Amino acid sequence: MWLQKLSVLNFKNYSEAELSFSDTVNAFTGNNGAGKTNLLDAIHYLSLCKSYFNPIDSQQIRQGEDLFMIQGTFHKDDNDEVIYCGLKRSQKKKFKRNKKEYQRLADHIGLFPLVMISPNDISLIIEGSEERRKFIDNAISQTDGHYLDELIIYNRNLTNRNALLRQIAISGKYDPTLMEIYDDQLVESGNRIFEKRKAFMQEFTGIFNNHYSYLCEDAEQVELVYDSPLLHDDFETILKKNLERDRILERTSSGIHKDELNFSIHGMVLKKFGSQGQQKSFLIALKLAQYTFLHKNKGFEPLLLLDDIFDKLDDARTTKLMKMVSDKDFGQIFITDTSRNRIEEIFRKIDVPVNIFDIEKGNILS
Missing domain, CATH: 3.40.50.300 (P-loop containing nucleotide triphosphate hydrolases)
Incomplete structure (x- = not known):
């Protein structure tokens, strides 16, 4: 193409x-x-x-x-x-x-x-976790025609649950049956997204390591780690454990909308300890790995x-x-x-x- x-x-x-x-x-x-x-x-x-x-x-x-x-x-x-x-x-x-x-x-x-590499990509390192989730979502959505629909469904369910939490705070009335319905909807869509992100990262991490090793000739040790609340507990249990906290905060405090990518160099946080050149090399390796992933899964460049x-x-x-x-x-x-x-x-x-x-x-x- x-x-x-x-x-x-x-x-x-x-x-x-x-x-x-x-x-x-x-x-x-x-x-x-x-x-x-x-x-x-x-x-x-x-x-x-x-x-x-x-x-x-x-x-x-x-x-x-x-x-x-x-x-x-x-x-x-x-x-x-x-x-x-x-x-x-x-x-x-x-x-x-x-x-x-x-x-x-x-x-x-x-x-x-398409994959684009730009100076703006530094936001992947210095900004919050939302930027890194967008990176994952961009790569998956270009190979999975249903993934964007899954995200839309999850965000709609998340909005509904958060609205219910605010309504409970205002009215003081808690309906456990209604909350369970909202939880079930969020869990169903969240689990589908989590499985797709987890499968993507299992394939992507090795590709990234190969690209970075080539760029720096194995002179630097970097690590890319996917972290999600769902790696540590099932989503239904997470929502139940955090219910009281969610009611105080009036929002859903844990779920796949809190997933994170952790970047490190020589065992230290890249954002704090990586030089500008190392950070740029890391970003380039990330994007080239995205390119390789797309090429492999689409069957063309x-x-x-x-x-x-x-x-x-x-x-x-x-x-x-x-x-x-x-x-x-x-x-x-x-x-x-x-x-x-x-x-x-x-x-x-x-x-x-x-x-x-x-x-x-x-x-x-x-």
Whole structure:
């Protein structure tokens, strides 16, 4: 699978642009703020129906305009498929595949899988556990068409139980039968998600370890550990044990919505003791492991988007990374960098052709 063409209209800082790509390595070069990353985000929209950076669709419309449009032509299974995304202010986003509009965006997720590596990924290390759960959910949802539905059901059940806890606090009336019904619903959906996350992590952890070992040449010892309340007790028992606490807090204090990924280096917390280079290497290994997982489970190569990837990486790790992603196990790649010369030199060293686009203030110069 690869992206042949991309067209954007009034998207972020672009009034209009149309590009044709190589099926191997494509690079966008230019100064900071030129619009390189915006092109990666447009590609992200075509695969995952949303921006990688900003959840508010209307804020992607170019200033002073009333709509934005993104369209791409993918070559997949010997066929060309046209994907369209458009939004007018104050209207619902439209998403189409071969001119047929989706009724549910979830039905598109996973058809054109994608992995993006960006400086924003540092949130996986420094922010709360929600960011790390999103990482797991993103990987699973691109290979399991029912997983997003399971998350929707669980979150709805969680909202209902929390509303009941608040109602009990306000009224002082506790109905054990109703609480049991809500608990059963939460347990049923929660257990399904837990089993899928656990199975994913059992496969994913080994892949991650291999990628990190390659990047650092076994010089550093890192660990990636999945932790969930359901690893220590069954969900039904957890809810019963925490009921009084939940009534005081007026929310469900334990469940798969509290799952965590723990990152460590040399036995110490990565967030506190890892250098910027070590943290970046860890994040790159995480995302490359996600890529390998998707490739294995989809049966074809996803797109790989590398935004400002060379910052805080030494030359040795940069060269190893580019050698890795230019290998036969990887498909089409998109890279951004401020230096055209650096891109040319890196790929000259590893003897890999690269298609370079110079970007200036939302314009494609070459």
